Amino acid sequence: MTTRAMLRYGRAGALVLSGVLFAACSGSPGGESPAPPPAQAPVAAQAPPDANIQQVVDAAFAKYKDLKEGKNADYIPALAKVDPNLFGIAVVTADGQVYSAGDLKTEVSIQSISKVFTAAQVIQEQGLDSIANRIGVDATGARFNSIIAIEGVKMVAGSGAPEMNPLVNPGAISATSMVKGATASEVWAKIIGIHNDMAGRPLSVLQDVYKSESDSNQRNQAIGALMLAYGYITSNWQQAVDLYTRQCSIGVNAKDLATMAATLAFAGKNPVTGKQVMDGEKVPGVLAIMATAGLYDDSGKWLFRTGLPAKSGVGGGIIAVSPGKFGIAVISPPLDDAGNSVKAQKVIAEISNALGGNPYAARAR
Ligand code: DON
Numbered sequence: 001m002t003t004r005a006m007l008r009y010g011r012a013g014a015l016v017l018s019g020v021l022f023a024a025c026s027g028s029p030g031g032e033s034p035a036p037p038p039a040q041a042p043v044a045a046q047a048p049p050d051a052n053i054q055q056v057v058d059a060a061f062a063k064y065k066d067l068k069e070g071k072n073a074d075y076i077p078a079l080a081k082v083d084p085n086l087f088g089i090a091v092v093t094a095d096g097q098v099y100s101a102g103d104l105k106t107e108v109s110i111q112s113i114s115k116v117f118t119a120a121q122v123i124q125e126q127g128l129d130s131i132a133n134r135i136g137v138d139a140t141g142a143r144f145n146s147i148i149a150i151e152g153v154k155m156v157a158g159s160g161a162p163e164m165n166p167l168v169n170p171g172a173i174s175a176t177s178m179v180k181g182a183t184a185s186e187v188w189a190k191i192i193g194i195h196n197d198m199a200g201r202p203l204s205v206l207q208d209v210y211k212s213e214s215d216s217n218q219r220n221q222a223i224g225a226l227m228l229a230y231g232y233i234t235s236n237w238q239q240a241v242d243l244y245t246r247q248c249s250i251g252v253n254a255k256d257l258a259t260m261a262a263t264l265a266f267a268g269k270n271p272v273t274g275k276q277v278m279d280g281e282k283v284p285g286v287l288a289i290m291a292t293a294g295l296y297d298d299s300g301k302w303l304f305r306t307g308l309p310a311k312s313g314v315g316g317g318i319i320a321v322s323p324g325k326f327g328i329a330v331i332s333p334p335l336d337d338a339g340n341s342v343k344a345q346k347v348i349a350e351i352s353n354a355l356g357g358n359p360y361a362a363r364a365r
Contacts, residue, residue: 053099053326053355057089060350061101070334070342073314078212079333082108082316088254088331089347091355092262094324096272098255107251108331109209111313112144112167112339114195114247115175116294117260119166120286121194122178124278128285134178135171135232136164137289144296144339145169145219150226162232167293167311169244170223174232176247177240184239191247197277198260200270203250209315210249217245252317254331261319261327264309287321295345298338306349307358318344322357 065087074080088103122130131137140163142149150170153163166175181187196202224237224244233240252260263270264287267280278286290309295302295318302310310320316333318341328351332343352358 053091053093053097056351056354057091057099057101060347060354061087061089063350064343064347065102067343067346068334070336072316072333073335073339076209076213076216076314078206078209079109079314082333084334086316086331086333087343089329089351090254090258091326091328091351092255092258092265092271093326094266094271096274098258098272100255100258102254103331104253104255106331107206107253107256108315108317108333109206109248109313110195110250110252110257110317111248111315112172113252113257113260113311113313113315113317113319114191114250115167115172116264116286116290116311116319117194117198118172118179118191118244118247119175119289120198120264120278120282121190122166122175123282123285124194125180125190126178128282130178131166131175131285131289134162135166135174136162137285137292138163138165139293139297139299140164140168141297142168145223147219147223147226150223150230164232165289165293167289168296169220170227170232173220173224173237173240173244174227176244177227177233177235177237179243184243187239188243188246191243192250194277195247195250195260197270197273197275198263199252199256200259200273200275201256203252203256205246205249206251207249209251210246213245213249214242217241220245248313254317254329257317257319257329257331258327261321261329263327265321265323265325265327287323290321295340296338298336298340302340302345306352307360308348308352310348312340312344314339316341316344318348320348320352320357322352322355323359325357326355328352328357 089101091099140149164171224241227233228237268278287309294311308320312318319329330344330347
């Protein structure tokens with residue numbers, strides 16, 4: 001049965017799939033978190049049928065636009081002021097086509113999604129082992145800014161590779177400290193450079209967010225100092241914390257984020273601009289880290305429902321990658337307790353599962 005053949009519209013106009021969809025796709029917008037998937041096999045992975053992508057995106061937008069669950073992050077004061085109703089969806093495919101719904105123009109701060117691209121810069125420059133050996137590629141099972149997690153996994157001389165990852169704050173600040181450059185400006189040029197190339201346009205820092213987070217990031221400063229003390233950062237932790245704060249404040253819209261995801265989906269080549277941004281053989285390592293830790297302590301639940309490497313940010317964005325098929329991004333600021341956008345999780349699961357995006361769902365021969 002093809003994905004197209006399985007698509008049908010329910011009475012309320014919502015797109016539904018016959019029999020084989022994850023529960024995440026059939027949850028009501030106002031309901032509880034999606035139930036675990038049913039026992040049936042998920043939709044077989046296959047190339048998305050182009051004609052249906054826009055319909056699937058439009059149906060998900062209609063289904064979830066009035067969902068009011070979650071709350072904007074407020075530990076960074078500027079984020080509490082962002083319109084919680086902001087809602088944009090974008091999907092970018094191999095040919096650089098953009099399928100979208102809702103707000104594609106308004107920029108939010110990229111926040112933790114930047115951690116993927118700074119780690120990608122380090123991997124591109126210094127190889128996959130650089131991150132694996134200095135920071136680690138394992139889940140901490142803790143919140144993104146947990147200090148207890150640092151104590152739990154701290155590097156002890158002679159104990160082998162550390163067990164952390166570059167997507168939690170301590171690992172991300174360490175990854176930022178690893179980008180090579182003689183001055184802060186040189187390091188920043190590389191960090192913003194990879195973000196620009198992945199998005200396919202020059203991006204800017206949202207200065208109000210940068211100032212707000214710089215004024216309130218004492219916890220990240222403590223994390224930076226601790227990472228220096230434990231040897232994950234080798235020098236200049238203050239510069240690393242400042243550049244990390246700046247990278248988190250880069251402004252992006254839903255199309256930017258989906259293009260960044262699509263560049264990872266297509267072996268490091270931006271499908272909109274055609275530029276090879278990073279070496280294709282290094283991308284699977286980046287995706288593995290996203291699958292392991294992209295949604296923090298909820299990464300396992302997310303992978304179970306969708307199979308997609310993904311990354312969230314407290315600005316309300318989530319990116320997800322269906323390798324060889326599409327990159328997808330949703331922006332919606334209200335978050336759940338783990339710090340992940342409630343609506344973005346539901347919408348990405350809905351769209352990806354409808355398009356056969358789960359890379360684990362191979363077709364039977
Ligand atoms: O360092 C922080 O706390 C923020 N700049 C980023 C945290 C974040 O986005 C966590 N993601 N869901």
